[in-house]
Amino acid sequence: MTGALLSVRELSVEFGRGPAAERVVDEVTFDVRPGETFAIVGESGAGKSLTASAILGLLPDDAVVTSGSISLHGEEVLTATRSSVTRFRGSKIGMVFQNPLASLDPSFRIGNQLKEIIGLHRPAATKRERHEIAETWLRNVGIDDAARVLSAYPHELSGGMRQRVMIALASLSGPALLIADEPTTALDAVVQKQILDLLRSVSEETGGSLLLITHDFGVVSYAADRVAVMKDGRIVEQDRRDRVLTAPADAYTRSLIRAVPEIGARFRLAERGLPRRLGPAGGDRSPASADGGDGTAVTAAGPRDDDRDARPPLVTLRNVSKEFVVGGLGTGQRKRRFRAVGDVSLHIERGEVFGLIGESGSGKSTLSRLIGGLLRADAGEIVFDGRDIARLPKAELRRLRPRFQFVFQDATSSLNPRVPVGEQISRPLLRFGKAASRAAGRARAAEALDLVGLPSSYLHRYPHELSGGQRQRIGIARALALEPDLLILDEPTSALDVSTQANILNLLLDLREELDLTYLFIGHNLAVVEFLCDRVGVLEQGVLLETFRAGELSAAGRHPVTRALLDAVLPMRFTDESGTRGHAAAGKADP
């Protein structure tokens, strides 16, 4: 217990005041020891970010600390006067935020911003010294062309670069504690690992501790020494990382960990003859339909080869290309062409799950919209069940639409906020004559809700009355109501919490079985794609590099880009008992 650097005791935070106040952090107690990396992990709404903000005194306007204490080096932070809080900030605690794109002032050059902070912590430093310190720190965070970056504006740097600058900014005063709030959530997988390595090495260099706020068990597994699991404002358990990951004491932690998709998990399940499911079996789908899919049908790890070859592919792409024109007259920017998809050929078999993976901006969403007829290809043909939708007249394409349906990434924005859920499902049914009357439409909508495990009373609800997972179920139900052959899933789980994601993935597997569907699944999380898909295609800058069976993901001879994506997946240590890690572990064993 002795020598805790940061000591949080029974901290409670509430939104609002009086009887209507909502407690969002509930008597949270933990210590961060010198030199260690302490992670707080939890799903959205668990109160982890607010806990971090409270430490810095940066809570939003309407949040109030109602009780508890926070002390740093034995000095109370909460009762400190405002000027000493200001002193704490920066000099003793540095903070790295989630969104590197907005965390730097867009109107000043990087150098100016770094030097301002340096001047604050070392008022005696000359202009020249400040410049040198700024340059040194940029090198410390792995930026080689420091001179260029110093004179750049934030918008001229990539997200990863900006996060590096943020880390430099937060740690150049050598703070005893560096707080990183979801520092890699907004970044590509490949960059994520670099940033986590950097955070650890920087805090080792300054001799400080790192408090990591994350929703991702991969991050915990990769970077943390000790971890606290939060749920609904409370810490449900905290311990050494390996203990929490391998032998979680709390039921909630167990269910969370089981919900995390892992590379190879599907094949390990198959070896043991277990069903292909994530999380606690059954999920929150209604028991009746869950029974049908459980145990028997969805076990096989491999695709159903038998009936596949008999039928021609559902979708065939030949040399498909798509260019976008950016800028031009009236936009104030130079007109330039930008190739989003270049010369892609592939085919999707009936009944299979085809996965598309690539970094953000690799063209996977564009490709899915071409296949789904939301965009027109510039060249090549897209044959859907014998018809080239790239050249189909508008009216005919519209008639074909019910047969390929989308489930979008952002369930919140893909539902119309002002229209009741039931009407959103039944409107297209009436439009395509799949329901003769409004009443029939409602009945069909209720059936669709039943498919995704929601009661028919939800027909009258508005999207904002539903949870994120429920909204995505509505999105799936709306697509399924039209009885499509192909379901195009554009990162349908990337905005969801891990346990919700598990439920949706399980649901998708069940539905495919029940309704004989074909899926095109777009993803950026390789573990999810591997878990769900039969075959996988890898896109980079609009070019399809290779396609392979999911089981051959780790096989020799994979394209370097695929290997880089695979390497970027943070290794899970849920079953690993040894405490060794890639880093010099700074944390000491528990007393």
Added chain:
Amino acid sequence: MVLTATPVTRSPNPLKGTAPRRRRSRLRVNAQVTLALLVIAGFVLVGLLAPVLAPYDPDLADGGVKYLGVGAPGHLLGTDELGRDILSRLIWGGRTSLVVALAASLSSTVAGSVLALVAGFSGDRAAGLIMRTVDVMFAFPVIIIALVLAVILGPGTPVVVLSIVFSAVPYVARVVFAEVKLQRGREYVEAARSLGAGFFSILFREVLPNVLAQIVVYGTGLVGGMIVFSSSLSALGIGVQPPTADWGRMISEGAKVIISGNVYPALLPGLVVLVVALAFNWLGDGLRDVFDPRRRRAGR
């Protein structure tokens, strides 16, 4: 180590002192809307019942009772330089002012919204052309438009209505267009397309319900400003013409006698304009909070 629980503390926000945040309660919002509606309804009713309520003929000049002050016997709000009863003129004047402002605001709100919706969902070229025209018109001095209209049509009520429409349509179009553009980027529009919805279906069944609240709020707020503006135009002499009683006219006629110390003939109609305009403003603000309580109320 600190293990004692400290007393309740408020954490400081980086930019704020310690002023407590008061959430605007639903009740207060409703009270605001109700009050504004009452005021507006009151004025509309008084305007409708003008022939019954007005104690005098608004145009009846009585040389014997010039410049009576407020509270004079028989003339509650006094008389003007011609001895006309100010209260009666205010009652009758409301008719013109309200009708002009309401008609002009309604038509410009509808026209501007349609323009914005069409621009929002037509090609980039068409949208660019429409919105560039709107941009140029947007800040063009209204008074110039009014003067031009006045020389073509001759001073009168149509000048007021038309110049309001010319000046307000670009405002409405810009506000609604910004909102439509925002909605256009949301995935539900793309989802509707993937579900086979056509142009008009997306425009009117998907997007319109999402921008309607904004339109109503903005249109309501517009009325207040237009009552004020029309009164200024009439005061300048290119709006409503004598002998029609009108608040703006009353102000400019009062202006001539203010030098001699008679402030009431000008003061009273101005105050009435202020109260009515404020009521419409309040109604607009209140409606915004009712329609969308989640939207942070920082403006106005």
Added chain:
Amino acid sequence: MGTVKHILWRSLNIVPVLLVVSALTFLVGRLTPGDPIEAQFARDHTPEQVEAIRASYGLTLPLWQQYVKWVKDLFTAGGGMSIVQNQPVFDILLPNFANTLILTAAGVVICAVLGVVIGVVAGTNHRGFLDRFAMLFVQTGSNLSVYWFGLILIWIFSLRLGWLPASGMESRNGGGFGDLLAHLVLPGLSAALISTLVLARFTRLGIIQESQSDYVRTFASQGVPRRRLVAKHIGRNILPAVVNIIGLEIGTLITGVIFVESVFNWPGIGTQLVNAVNGKDYPLIQGGVILVALCYLLVNLLTDITVDALNPRLRR
């Protein structure tokens, strides 16, 4: 070099607008009902003479030739002859136009200074007493009729208190710059009223919104004092938008100026134009429209260039 090109491009952009505005302005003369020539000269001239006068105004030519002649007259003939005053339009308007510009400039200064000050005070005290007070003031003020507001100012400050002159541009026996300033205060305030409050509201909102942005949180987490956050970071980030609003408000301001001129007997073009309306002197209106439109477009151009220059994304 890119900058010069950019400015040139921006300037070229106003050419089509000018063409449209001038064409519309020209049409005003054609759309005016009744025949001002007839009305003016029929009584003491023979029909032939009236026809000759009509020809001398170029009214017998085809429409497009009339437009060309009209544009040529703008440059060479002082904008054509006023019907009522029988003098070149610009000879009548220009001396007064200078006075209007003086009043407008005063309005811009008042609007910029007062608007930003009110906005900053309210925005930095968000939800505090000062904010509430300022917003009450802003909301009430925005619903005042400019014309009436001017009258009330006269009544209070000139008639009641006797502090400031009630009308005109200079005292009877003349008086230097100070005298002009004294005459400018009340009309300037009235003309700038609406624009000031729009700017105040906007500045306040900008400060409140930027305060909640991530970069402000970054610098606050590093212990940058609040005053500095507002002055340096927030200030710099809302500056382009503030400049833009000031530029856009020029239209409102000109409208305010013309209302105010008639209240304060300011010898500007406002009064002349209102009189021209009553005399159906459309060449004078046309001249006035062209002058005001030109000013307005120039200010917009300057605003655009300034805003672009302030935007780091467009620099380099």
